Amino acid sequence: MSNLELVFPEIFLSLSIMFLLILGVFKKDSSKLIQNISSIILLVTAVIIVNETLGIKQTFLFNGSIIIDYLSSFMKIVTLLAAFLVLVISSNYLKTFKIFKIEYPILILSSVLGMLVMISSNDLIVFYMGLELQSLALYVLATFNRDQLKSSEAGLKYFVLSALSSGLLLYGCSLIYGFTGSTNFNLIANQLDNDQYALTFGIVFILVGLAFKISAVPFHMWAPDVYEGSPTSVTLFFTMVPKVAALTVFIRFLYVPFLNLIDQWQMIIIFLSIASMLFGAVAAIGQTNLKRLIAYSSISHIGYALAGLATGSNAGIQSSVIYITIYILMNLGLFSCLLMMKRNNEYFESIEDLSGLSKNHPLLSLSLLIILFSLAGIPPLAGFFAKFYIFKSVLEQSMFFLAIVGLLSTVVAAFYYLRIIKIMYFDKEKDKYDTDHSLWLKLSLTASTLLILIYFLFPSQLIEVVSRINII
Amino acid sequence: MNFPILSSLILLPSIGALFLFFTKSTEEKNITVKYVALFTSLVNFFLSIYLWILFDHTTSKFQFVEDRIWIEGLINYKVGIDGISILFIILTTFITPLCIISVNNSIKNRLREFLIAVLIMESFMIGVFCSLDLVVFYLFFEAGLIPMFLIIGIWGGTRRVYSAFKFFLFTLLGSVLMLVAIISIYWITGTTDVTKLYELGIDAKYQNLLWLAFFSSFAVKTPMWPVHTWLPDAHVEAPTAGSVLLAAILLKMAGYGFIRFSLGLFPVASDIFTPLIYALSVIAIIFTSFIALMQEDMKKLIAYSSVAHMGFVTLGIFTIQQQGIEGSIIQMISHGLVSAALFLCVGVVYDRMHSRLINTYGGIVSIIPKYSVLFMIFTLAALGLPGTSGFVGEFLILMGAFKDNFLVAVLASLGVIIGAAYMLWLYKRVIFGKLVNLELKEMTDLNKSELFILTCLAIPTLFFGFYPDPLINTIEVSINDLIKVYNISLVNN
Numbered sequence: 001m002s003n004l005e006l007v008f009p010e011i012f013l014s015l016s017i018m019f020l021l022i023l024g025v026f027k028k029d030s031s032k033l034i035q036n037i038s039s040i041i042l043l044v045t046a047v048i049i050v051n052e053t054l055g056i057k058q059t060f061l062f063n064g065s066i067i068i069d070y071l072s073s074f075m076k077i078v079t080l081l082a083a084f085l086v087l088v089i090s091s092n093y094l095k096t097f098k099i100f101k102i103e104y105p106i107l108i109l110s111s112v113l114g115m116l117v118m119i120s121s122n123d124l125i126v127f128y129m130g131l132e133l134q135s136l137a138l139y140v141l142a143t144f145n146r147d148q149l150k151s152s153e154a155g156l157k158y159f160v161l162s163a164l165s166s167g168l169l170l171y172g173c174s175l176i177y178g179f180t181g182s183t184n185f186n187l188i189a190n191q192l193d194n195d196q197y198a199l200t201f202g203i204v205f206i207l208v209g210l211a212f213k214i215s216a217v218p219f220h221m222w223a224p225d226v227y228e229g230s231p232t233s234v235t236l237f238f239t240m241v242p243k244v245a246a247l248t249v250f251i252r253f254l255y256v257p258f259l260n261l262i263d264q265w266q267m268i269i270i271f272l273s274i275a276s277m278l279f280g281a282v283a284a285i286g287q288t289n290l291k292r293l294i295a296y297s298s299i300s301h302i303g304y305a306l307a308g309l310a311t312g313s314n315a316g317i318q319s320s321v322i323y324i325t326i327y328i329l330m331n332l333g334l335f336s337c338l339l340m341m342k343r344n345n346e347y348f349e350s351i352e353d354l355s356g357l358s359k360n361h362p363l364l365s366l367s368l369l370i371i372l373f374s375l376a377g378i379p380p381l382a383g384f385f386a387k388f389y390i391f392k393s394v395l396e397q398s399m400f401f402l403a404i405v406g407l408l409s410t411v412v413a414a415f416y417y418l419r420i421i422k423i424m425y426f427d428k429e430k431d432k433y434d435t436d437h438s439l440w441l442k443l444s445l446t447a448s449t450l451l452i453l454i455y456f457l458f459p460s461q462l463i464e465v466v467s468r469i470n471i472i
Numbered sequence: 473m474n475f476p477i478l479s480s481l482i483l484l485p486s487i488g489a490l491f492l493f494f495t496k497s498t499e500e501k502n503i504t505v506k507y508v509a510l511f512t513s514l515v516n517f518f519l520s521i522y523l524w525i526l527f528d529h530t531t532s533k534f535q536f537v538e539d540r541i542w543i544e545g546l547i548n549y550k551v552g553i554d555g556i557s558i559l560f561i562i563l564t565t566f567i568t569p570l571c572i573i574s575v576n577n578s579i580k581n582r583l584r585e586f587l588i589a590v591l592i593m594e595s596f597m598i599g600v601f602c603s604l605d606l607v608v609f610y611l612f613f614e615a616g617l618i619p620m621f622l623i624i625g626i627w628g629g630t631r632r633v634y635s636a637f638k639f640f641l642f643t644l645l646g647s648v649l650m651l652v653a654i655i656s657i658y659w660i661t662g663t664t665d666v667t668k669l670y671e672l673g674i675d676a677k678y679q680n681l682l683w684l685a686f687f688s689s690f691a692v693k694t695p696m697w698p699v700h701t702w703l704p705d706a707h708v709e710a711p712t713a714g715s716v717l718l719a720a721i722l723l724k725m726a727g728y729g730f731i732r733f734s735l736g737l738f739p740v741a742s743d744i745f746t747p748l749i750y751a752l753s754v755i756a757i758i759f760t761s762f763i764a765l766m767q768e769d770m771k772k773l774i775a776y777s778s779v780a781h782m783g784f785v786t787l788g789i790f791t792i793q794q795q796g797i798e799g800s801i802i803q804m805i806s807h808g809l810v811s812a813a814l815f816l817c818v819g820v821v822y823d824r825m826h827s828r829l830i831n832t833y834g835g836i837v838s839i840i841p842k843y844s845v846l847f848m849i850f851t852l853a854a855l856g857l858p859g860t861s862g863f864v865g866e867f868l869i870l871m872g873a874f875k876d877n878f879l880v881a882v883l884a885s886l887g888v889i890i891g892a893a894y895m896l897w898l899y900k901r902v903i904f905g906k907l908v909n910l911e912l913k914e915m916t917d918l919n920k921s922e923l924f925i926l927t928c929l930a931i932p933t934l935f936f937g938f939y940p941d942p943l944i945n946t947i948e949v950s951i952n953d954l955i956k957v958y959n960i961s962l963v964n965n
Contacts (some may be wrong), residue, residue: 411645426632
């Protein structure tokens with residue numbers, strides 16, 4: 001118990017959640033206050049992590065069930081910052097729908113707490129606990145606009161399917177426990193013997209559950225519906241933050257206990273990756289709702305992140321981490337634009353509503369243009385580098401097929417990004433949107449656009465940070 | 473040479489674009505905006521001329537090299553030029569100001585954005601021609617898609633959306649395979665630095681696949697038959713200045729890529745695939761010439777003639793003869809000048825009559841005589857009349873081809889004849905004959921800026937036609953060395 005300060009971020013976060021709950025109950029009309037406090041708490045937690053754990057190479061806590069290393073520290077910081085940004089840019093949206101309630105920030109904090117536990121988990125039970133904490137908060141968030149049919153439907157759908165996948169995941173855990181006699185990742189690794197076939201079942205079940213959480217094809221069906229139905233600010237949260245945690249667990253689960261079984265799981269990951277990239281790209285073409293389109297595009301992006309994981313190398317893991325970081329940056333900008341498409345207290349989310357945006361709002365459309373080209377992976381924007389690192393690590397392992405399929409699907413994906421650009425720039429303009437956005441929204445859009453645009457000037461920094469991640 | 477002259481060339485237009493970005497765009501201020509853009513591009517032009525003066529053409533080594541660490545331990549930002557690339561840089565900096573002058577008549581709305589796109593495009597194009605690292609090259613090569621897509625899509629004609637998409641997706645599809653090849657080269661040799669790769673050489677067993685991957689990108693961009701179909705669409709729909717940039721410079725990226733990368737990095741594969749290139753080039757020359765003959769739309773006709781001319785270029789490059797490659801480069805420069813001028817000529821009459829169809833015109837020689845004279849010069853240059861730069865290029869290419877493969881050369885020569893046919897027929901139908909349309913009488917002759925642009929293009933066309941020595945002197949040593957290295961590595965493998 002001497003290293004208790006290493007889990008101080010999690011302890012701090014859970015105490016804050018309880019405090020906020022009590023505050024919310026006893027103080028009337030405190031939603032704005034709680035919103036503000038919550039965002040500060042997220043930032044403070046991030047600062048604590050930077051101070052306490054960022055320098056630590058690898059430490060285990062609680063009989064090895066919690067791990068603190070570069071990967072966990074980095075991913076936690078990304079999670080917290082992303083959650084912070086979600087919180088600060090969504091207040092206007094929530095106010096418009098009259099769902100600016102105290103539960104919203106508290107639920108986000110709880111799910112973030114779950115994610116932090118997931119990211120640090122080195123044990124099946126701890127991991128499952130974090131996952132469920134996070135998922136439960138997310139179900140409620142999805143239905144947050146409960147007066148709207150679509151939102152309730154989204155929440156229910158998400159709950160049913162997610163519960164099913166949790167069940168599969170738990171079954172996988174029990175199989176693995178049964179065959180190795182342990183739930184600790186390191187102990188499992190020691191217990192592996194040649195009796196691998198039964199274990200493979202366990203791995204597959206857990207992979208299915210995880211693939212569901214990051215919405216990789218063929219376990220993606222919930223994503224478009226849930227993304228479309230949930231309030232936009234929650235969709236923003238869904239597309240960014242849970243993926244970071246799930247990807248971290250993916251990395252740890254595959255590379256710590258089962259690295260020796262790489263022959264067993266590599267094909268599965270490659271399949272998930274190829275299917276996600278291709279399906280995400282093809283299915284997005286026909287979409288007319290921006291949130292649905294973003295859902296498919298995020299499926300496709302997860303495919304690229306998985307391609308890095310399929311390599312079985314440190315470089316691959318690092319490229320996945322870089323990819324997910326840049327992806328979050330791009331998504332943040334994309335949703336900032338979406339949250340700006342408001343006219344007379346009504347939000348627009350159809351692609352056609354972007355028509356002729358460039359005439360009325362030249363700066364907004366320019367930002368969106370940059371973000372979309374970056375999502376399509378066109379140099380010299382950040383999205384290109386993200387893909388470049390992925391394909392570099394993939395080709396280093398001579399996985400030519402994966403690389404070529406991935407690159408070809410970027411061409412398909414380019415089509416639907418171009419379609420949005422076409423609507424913005426080539427079509428006739430519609431009415432103007434409101435311009436009274438909150439400062440945070442403007443700030444997050446400007447910052448993410450600029451970072452995407454000038455990433456090529458200092459590409460080494462992110463690599464340098466990420467290159468410390470060393471799992472194998 | 474401590475002053476980073478190449479980086480300045482690349483950066484200057486972008487800085488100009490950034491400056492434009494922060495100016496207010498109103499109708500009255502359009503003139504100011506234009507002058508800013510023009511000033512930037514002219515400074516760039518004079519800088520590149522200065523570069524040519526400093527350039528030492530007695531060596532084939534890369535000059536003005538800048539080598540900076542970009543991504544630690546992975547990629548260096550490395551630029552430099554030799555005799556092959558310098559002419560393309562000057563072509564780029566020469567054509568861009570002319571484009572900017574020409575927007576007067578053709579671009580009516582969002583002028584500021586257009587000029588920003590053109591200037592950023594210039595940055596990328598110069599970057600392509602002087603990058604000495606494969607990743608940096610790819611970066612510039614691909615990045616050019618963004619401004620061009622917008623130029624076609626925003627300021628284009630009626631079918632602009634279709635054309636812009638076709639242009640973008642065709643090129644992207646070709647290029648992603650090149651990206652695979654570039655990363656594979658890194659994986660095989662551990663570097664993407666072109667000069668190091670020249671020294672190291674790439675193992676012969678990998679070369680075929682890598683060559684094909686690069687080829688897929690360059691073939692689309694050149695464009696070679698049968699992936700040329702995006703070009704006529706893009707040209708027809710693009711605004712005049714866009715067509716000029718596309719024809720004059722964008723197409724040259726691929727020709728340059730063939731010389732620099734396909735020949736330089738994969739000599740063994742180039743040798744194997746030469747028949748393929750010959751076949752495609754000859755088909756392009758003859759087939760697209762016939763297509764050009766039947767076009768109703770002037771811009772389409774010139775677009776198809778571009779495909780045919782680029783067929784000569786690829787043919788010349790893969791003869792691996794001194795004359796062939798020199799001819800190809802001169803042909804590219806000449807085509808850059810002439811096709812730019814022809815598109816501008818079409819733009820001139822289009823601005824007045826709003827029709828690109830040939831049968832709208834006829835008998836306008838006495839109405840707009842100055843135009844007719846200049847159009848005549850460029851028509852003749854396009855068909856390769858002696859005394860124009862077009863002749864020098866085609867003649868050298870055919871000379872190289874005769875040395876290498878008699879049959880191919882004969883067939884290509886046939887293309888010259890058809891080329892003469894469609895160009896002269898075009899000229900005859902547009903300029904001479906009866907006055908078919910009374911509205912044509914209202915046409916005004918070239919205004920000052922148009923006259924200036926076309927004269928600027930006519931002077932080098934004629935000058936290099938009579939006296940190509942400055943061009944040949946610049947490229948000679950580099951090409952000589954390239955061929956030497958090529959032959960040595962063929963013998964070694």
